[in-house]
Amino acid sequence: MSEMSEGVQVVDQVATGGEVELDGLSKRYGTVEAVRGVSLNIRRGEFLAILGPSGAGKTTLLNMLTGFEEPTSGAIRINGRDVARLAPHKRGIGVVFQHYALFKHMTVAQNVGFPLRMRRMPLREQRSHIQHALEMVKLDGYATRFPDQLSGGQQQRVALARAIVFRPALLLMDEPLGALDKRLREHMRVEIKRLQRNLGATVIYVTHDQGEALTMADRVAVMNDGAVEQLGPPTELYERPVSAFVADFVGETNFFRGRTVLDADGRVRVVLDGDRLEHRRDVDNAATLKPDHGVDVGVRPEQVSLLPVEGADELAVPGTVSEVLYEGGTALHVVETAIGNLNARLSLTNHLQTRWAVGDQVAVHWDARAARGYHDASRGSSPS
Numbered sequence: 001m002s003e004m005s006e007g008v009q010v011v012d013q014v015a016t017g018g019e020v021e022l023d024g025l026s027k028r029y030g031t032v033e034a035v036r037g038v039s040l041n042i043r044r045g046e047f048l049a050i051l052g053p054s055g056a057g058k059t060t061l062l063n064m065l066t067g068f069e070e071p072t073s074g075a076i077r078i079n080g081r082d083v084a085r086l087a088p089h090k091r092g093i094g095v096v097f098q099h100y101a102l103f104k105h106m107t108v109a110q111n112v113g114f115p116l117r118m119r120r121m122p123l124r125e126q127r128s129h130i131q132h133a134l135e136m137v138k139l140d141g142y143a144t145r146f147p148d149q150l151s152g153g154q155q156q157r158v159a160l161a162r163a164i165v166f167r168p169a170l171l172l173m174d175e176p177l178g179a180l181d182k183r184l185r186e187h188m189r190v191e192i193k194r195l196q197r198n199l200g201a202t203v204i205y206v207t208h209d210q211g212e213a214l215t216m217a218d219r220v221a222v223m224n225d226g227a228v229e230q231l232g233p234p235t236e237l238y239e240r241p242v243s244a245f246v247a248d249f250v251g252e253t254n255f256f257r258g259r260t261v262l263d264a265d266g267r268v269r270v271v272l273d274g275d276r277l278e279h280r281r282d283v284d285n286a287a288t289l290k291p292d293h294g295v296d297v298g299v300r301p302e303q304v305s306l307l308p309v310e311g312a313d314e315l316a317v318p319g320t321v322s323e324v325l326y327e328g329g330t331a332l333h334v335v336e337t338a339i340g341n342l343n344a345r346l347s348l349t350n351h352l353q354t355r356w357a358v359g360d361q362v363a364v365h366w367d368a369r370a371a372r373g374y375h376d377a378s379r380g381s382s383p384s
Helices: 058-066 108-118 123-136 152-164 182-199 210-216 234-239 244-249
Strands: 020-029 032-042 047-051 073-078 093-096 170-174 202-207 219-224 227-232 254-262 268-272 294-299 304-308 317-326 330-337 340-347 361-366 372-374
Touching: 020 058, 032 058, 032 227, 047 058, 047 210, 058 093, 058 170, 058 202, 093 152, 108 123, 108 152, 123 152, 123 182, 152 182, 170 182, 182 210, 202 210, 210 234, 219 234, 219 244, 227 234, 227 244, 244 254, 244 294, 244 372, 254 340, 268 294, 304 340, 317 340, 330 361
Parallel strands: 047 202, 047 219, 093 170, 170 202
Antiparallel strands: 020 032, 020 073, 219 227, 254 268, 254 294, 294 372, 304 361, 317 330, 317 361, 330 340
């Protein structure tokens, strides 16, 4: 364990993640409010993903955290200290950008050591920190190479090493895997999670990729139109989305229109548009729905079953298979029905599952607990 100058952590000490509080944070550009009153508490050592489509306000929020943008109103507190008006280099935050922002004329070691030089750390201590950071990202032995001698994945690791070399309590990542191919992205997800656990750092990770958010984060904040629409663990967002927008953006969802009715027993049911069929079982969130209102009902494709028409109960929706898309272990079936086209994702490894073909007549069924209703029919669209 080496001796460090005052205020600098020793190399082999695990960083303690910072607590972050965003209190009523807003950013206005003229008449456009890019971020609207966002309040979040990020716990020490937590991995928080901020998810949303292009234009949702994710990057603006991140830029206010880093200090590249000044809030119009609100507070940013790191470990209880309001940093909203501090210069970026005084916040003690590590940042990883989408396009790495490496200096092409510098070696790997020089790139990684740049934050240490800016902090005027003694050279001997810089070398120790740089070596440790390169070992953390499994790039020891690459110190003398230049960025154009590295693969995309290796450049990303250099950017990570530079962000962690001074052992920040808070790491901010802005679409850090966006430039990588699918296989490398999946590998780097695992590496980033490993690195975060080893460091004990708090991570705020901005992405429009739902797969990254669901697999990496402890909690996910879904942003829409400058505000946080839902905040919670990945399982909660996927299984119990609070709005049609969240259900549509996080994962795939079948939507069909209907109307709520109040039965004699006081329970809310849904009558489906385009069919006289009445869905007589509660949707999962029936208690939150108002009777005699239009509603969007959402069901995930993997929660839809296709059954033979013969013997199907009165709650099944009859339809015709119009497309079968092979996906490896599953196949996506598009079924034309009187309430619209529905997607069913069926396992091909279940030998008891009937193999359906285009033109087959089927009965579409889903469990009421898998269906959720939304009075707000606004839905997001995938980012370009």
